[in-house]
Amino acid sequence: MRIRRTFTPEFKLEAASLVLDQGYSILQACRALDVGQTALKRWVDQL
Structure with a gap:
């Protein structure tokens, strides 16, 4: 079983901006970023 990681709001915003702003x-x-696809999709959708 994998240990659940927590990410700061700043990290989430930066990760989402890679997709939204930087192509x-x-x-x-x-x-x-070594982040799961589901998590990143959720962060992008929240913006």
Whole structure:
């Protein structure tokens, strides 16, 4: 079982901005940041 990580609001905003502002795909940003796709999609949708 994987340990659940917590991310700061600043990190979430920065991660979402990679997709929204810098042209990264969800998959590219996930790989670069070592974050799950579901989490990143949720952060992008919240903005």
